[in-house]
Amino acid sequence: MSNSISAVFIASEGVPYVKTGGLADVVGALPKALKDIGHDVRIILPKYSKIDTSKYQLERFQDSMGVWMGDGIQEWCAVDVAYLPGDIPVYFIENWKFFDRDGIYNDASNRDFNDNPERYAFFTRAALQLCIDQRWDVDIIHSHDWQTALAPAYLKSWFANEPTLGRAASVFTIHNIQYQGNFPKTRWPYIGLGWENFTSDRFEDHDRINYMKGGIAFADIVNTVSPTYAYETKSTELGMGMSGQLLAKGDAYAGILNGVDYADWNPATDPHLTANYAPGDMSGKAACKKALQEMFGLEVNPDIPLIGVVSRFADQKGLDLYYAAIHQALRDMNVQFVVLGSGDKTLEGYYMALPNQYPGKVGTFIGYDNPKAHLIEAGADFFAMTSRFEPCGLNQMYSLKYGTLPIVRATGGLADTVVQYNESTGEGTGFKYTDNTPAAIANVIGWAVSTYYDRKEHLTAMVERAMQQDFSWIQSAHQYENLYRRAIQIKRG
Ligand code: ADP
Ligand code: GLC
Numbered sequence: 001m002s003n004s005i006s007a008v009f010i011a012s013e014g015v016p017y018v019k020t021g022g023l024a025d026v027v028g029a030l031p032k033a034l035k036d037i038g039h040d041v042r043i044i045l046p047k048y049s050k051i052d053t054s055k056y057q058l059e060r061f062q063d064s065m066g067v068w069m070g071d072g073i074q075e076w077c078a079v080d081v082a083y084l085p086g087d088i089p090v091y092f093i094e095n096w097k098f099f100d101r102d103g104i105y106n107d108a109s110n111r112d113f114n115d116n117p118e119r120y121a122f123f124t125r126a127a128l129q130l131c132i133d134q135r136w137d138v139d140i141i142h143s144h145d146w147q148t149a150l151a152p153a154y155l156k157s158w159f160a161n162e163p164t165l166g167r168a169a170s171v172f173t174i175h176n177i178q179y180q181g182n183f184p185k186t187r188w189p190y191i192g193l194g195w196e197n198f199t200s201d202r203f204e205d206h207d208r209i210n211y212m213k214g215g216i217a218f219a220d221i222v223n224t225v226s227p228t229y230a231y232e233t234k235s236t237e238l239g240m241g242m243s244g245q246l247l248a249k250g251d252a253y254a255g256i257l258n259g260v261d262y263a264d265w266n267p268a269t270d271p272h273l274t275a276n277y278a279p280g281d282m283s284g285k286a287a288c289k290k291a292l293q294e295m296f297g298l299e300v301n302p303d304i305p306l307i308g309v310v311s312r313f314a315d316q317k318g319l320d321l322y323y324a325a326i327h328q329a330l331r332d333m334n335v336q337f338v339v340l341g342s343g344d345k346t347l348e349g350y351y352m353a354l355p356n357q358y359p360g361k362v363g364t365f366i367g368y369d370n371p372k373a374h375l376i377e378a379g380a381d382f383f384a385m386t387s388r389f390e391p392c393g394l395n396q397m398y399s400l401k402y403g404t405l406p407i408v409r410a411t412g413g414l415a416d417t418v419v420q421y422n423e424s425t426g427e428g429t430g431f432k433y434t435d436n437t438p439a440a441i442a443n444v445i446g447w448a449v450s451t452y453y454d455r456k457e458h459l460t461a462m463v464e465r466a467m468q469q470d471f472s473w474i475q476s477a478h479q480y481e482n483l484y485r486r487a488i489q490i491k492r493g
Helices: 022-036 116-133 151-156 185-191 211-218 227-232 243-247 283-295 319-332 345-357 370-379 395-401 412-417 438-454 456-468 473-492
Strands: 006-010 040-046 059-068 074-084 088-094 140-144 169-174 182-184 208-210 221-224 253-255 306-313 336-343 362-366 382-385 405-409 431-433
Touching: 006 022, 006 116, 022 040, 022 074, 022 088, 022 140, 022 473, 040 116, 059 116, 074 116, 088 116, 116 140, 116 151, 116 185, 140 151, 140 473, 151 169, 151 211, 169 211, 169 473, 182 185, 185 208, 208 211, 211 243, 221 227, 221 473, 227 253, 227 412, 283 306, 283 370, 306 319, 306 345, 306 370, 319 336, 319 345, 319 438, 336 345, 336 370, 345 362, 370 395, 382 395, 382 438, 395 405, 395 412, 395 456, 405 412, 405 438, 405 456, 431 438, 438 456
Parallel strands: 006 040, 006 140, 040 088, 140 169, 169 221, 221 253, 306 336, 306 382, 336 362, 382 405, 405 431
Antiparallel strands: 059 074, 074 088, 182 208
């Protein structure tokens, strides 16, 4: 093996092409960092019809590719290619039956597509077929979350003796253990892995298929996206049924903290901001706060603390608790809230009603909007993440860079990246709390707000400290490099 590792990322989303959450940020950024330290990375994504093919200059790469699934079914697809900065090739699997629709995983009513098991089984098989057709020299197949969790099993069954992929080791990264890809077993034949793999130590879970469970079992190495979450997922409470499977991996299960792509998330260069800023001259941040207050219909006043949220509306994020805490906080303090997000329809309704209940105090935007997300990072004074669990979380790391102090629950990656404020010394980079209750959230908001009003010198020093934190990808890339080497060792003995 030469020193340079050749890895293929197989994933269901990646920036800038398609994104529903942090997985896309990771898939768009980690390959660049791996390339910077001398490795060779390719990315394979589905070609969703909502991807802007002319903006991203997709070009036809392979006209037609046959992909065998189970039960003797053959699917057909084409393959496009585009390039990320740094000359990283990104291949897109085109099959309109599976990927020509509005929505990535679900429809406009937030209901999962019924054919998700087939969509992602096909995509994963097709991605591996592309490696074979192109005779790439692959050391590592790196798959992500349930959508591509079948890859390790395909490698060890279908392709165990295939000349190109027979030598490839598999790394499976869990970004979120709540979404496991759980389907009725009637869907198993299409997947093509045989009933011998539908067992309780592999893919079977209460007589249903569990993609993630099989991914964990078959991968040479499994990791998740922060050390604390790696630890937490080995417990019954946060393992969500997978703790036994993860414990069985022993030291082939690790935690590596995500990084930040500072090319995208840096207040000094961010094109989405009203004004740029950097430590030493924070006037641009004040301009962003004013713009944010105007955009969200809040009272324009530089002296009222403003707390931002940008989030998927999913149970994981604790936004039901946050909603209750907002009412409590607004009874007791002069503070403003901005919320950007979408997902759960009930929560969307609750948050949409808030600006009328608290005019000038609460601003809501329901939807997905990247420029607004950047402006919130810059214009808010604090950024809240009230997660019930959080594998890593990226927004709190973005917030630090933007001098927007995180208010977070001490869980997963949030616990690993935010340093608790110490009221007697002034140390810290944010505000952490533990209890999953509206009262605890209102309480920590009160702590941050009182620091804003009463301990200005602490706050200013914390902002400066926060902006100096460095979570660039390079450190994590070195850890992935080690992980890859271990996976290759395990695979090749
Ligand atoms: P998760 O992946 O669980 O959603 P992360 O914190 O890892 O959480 O990443 C979320 C990413 O998605 C961040 O880059 C955040 O800015 C972005 N994001 C989430 N919701 C929205 C939204 N409504 N509009 C724009 N960006 C969003
Ligand atoms: C998931 C997690 C989030 C993590 C992201 C990228 O969606 O919920 O915590 O940052 O993946 O790894």
